[in-house]
Each structure stands twice: as C-alpha cells, then as structure tokens.
Amino acid sequence: MAILLYRIDDRLIHGQVVVGWGQPLDIGFLVLVDDLVASSDWEKELYRMAVPPEMEICFADVGTAIRDHARYATDPRPGILIAGDISVMHRLVSGVKAIGSVNLGGIHHRAGRQEKLRYIFLTQEEERELLALESSGVEVTAQDVPGARAVPLAEILGGSV
C-alpha cells in the first residue's frame, strides 16, 4: 500500500479523518506533519488519544516527513498524511517529488480569507500558493468526505460551485 491521501486540514486529526476516511480506506496509520505538534509531548498525547488503537499515528516536522517519506510510502498498510495548512504541504511537496495529488479537506474562515466552498476559505496568497502547487504537477482537489465530489482547483478558485 502507500499513502492514499495527502490532506490539508486545519483541524488535523478529527472525526472526518479518523472515521470518515479512515474506516472506508481501512487506514492503518496516520502521519501528522506539524512542526508545533512534533515538538510538544502534550500535543502528541492529545492526538494519540484521539485515534483508535488499531490506527498508528506518527508525528513529524516537515524536514522529518521529507526524510521519512519513502518509508511511509512503502508501509504495507494504507495511510493518510495530514498537514495543517497549505504552506506546510507546499514545503513537503517541494521535498518529495512522489506526491501526485493533494486533498483540501478543511481550511476554515479567518480574517482575510474568502469563502470558496463551505469548508474552504482562502486568502489571495493561499490561492497563489495552491496554483503554484498545481503548476508543479500536483493535482489539487477539495473533498471533505469520501462520498463528496472532488472539486478541481480551477473550479474552487473560479467560485463556480
């Protein structure tokens, strides 16, 4: 197997990831890429307690995730890699050429962001960063849960949803 989903979600580990995607994909491990979480034992324990015992969770800062990606990708179990924001995923993609697609799962409202989808809000800078990600050969779509339609980036930014 391999990492089946590279997801950007500002909630990191939560119900949609563990249950919504985790159950139908029979996920065996999660990789949470976040510099802050990776450096805090308390945060790691918080997320560890949130996942079921049959699901392993690995914590990594961006550098470690780039270094260890080949190991994640050859793990016999299906996995999900989660980053909390676009810039973290962009840095990861820059260091790992094997990533072919990125899922936007949840980027919520804050000052300066505009609503693109019910669960996707972006600043202009974030829009540019996603376009740069796609122009590097990575397919970018938005899809909060497996049963929803994967919305292409052009459609997200075009606001024609």
Place this chain on the structure above:
Amino acid sequence: MSEGDAPQKARAIVIGHGEFSAGLTSAVQQITGMGDQFVSLSNTGMAPGDIEAALKAHLADGTSVIFTDLPAGSATLAARRVARDMPEVVVVSGVNLATLLDFVCSSAASPAEAARGAAERGRASLLVLERH
C-alpha cells in the same frame, strides 16, 4: 421550564458535529423539562481556535462540564486544550442521551461529580439486545 420561571443557569456544555448537541438537549427537554441545564454548540464550519473561543466564553460563565460526541472529534480536542489550563473543568466524550438524563437528575454535590456518575450511566446504557 414552565412559563414564568426564571431562566436557569446552564450547568454544562454539549458540543458535537452537525445538530448532534441540539438534538440531544431537545430530547432531554422533552423527557425531563430540564434541557436548559445545557448550552448546545455545534462545531460545524468552525476552525479549532473558534471552537476553543466558544467553549471559553461559556466556561467563563461558571460552567465546568463539557460533553462531546466523538473522542477523535475536533470538539473533544478543543475541549481538552481548554481544560488543560482549567483543572476544575471535566470533559466527557462519547456522550449519549442516558448520560445527559443522569446528569440533570443527579443529586451529586457538584457538576463535576454529576458528570462522572453520568458517564458511568451512559456507558452502561449501551446494550446489544437481540433474539429476546
């Protein structure tokens, strides 16, 4: 609450996905008339920081119990972060109707004690009934 009664101060927060908390508290109201012991919140469309801010706002009113739906949910994670700096706050995840009914009917000395007892009742209410 019957007409003319003064509004009762909420004793606990119920937070979860979608309309989960509103549905549970409306069921408590229907069964006991004590649904106003709860503040009902939904995490729908909220970033983690927004959930934490909403919880803190209600805890500032003196509430010390948070019931959440899913242990892995963003509401539970936010509640645990908030409770980290507030040792008097009790978080109960996996809440069900039996839990909330026991909580509102409890004669325990404090909401925290009532929450602990209610969690046990809620756990015991999960039964598999077949071929009887």
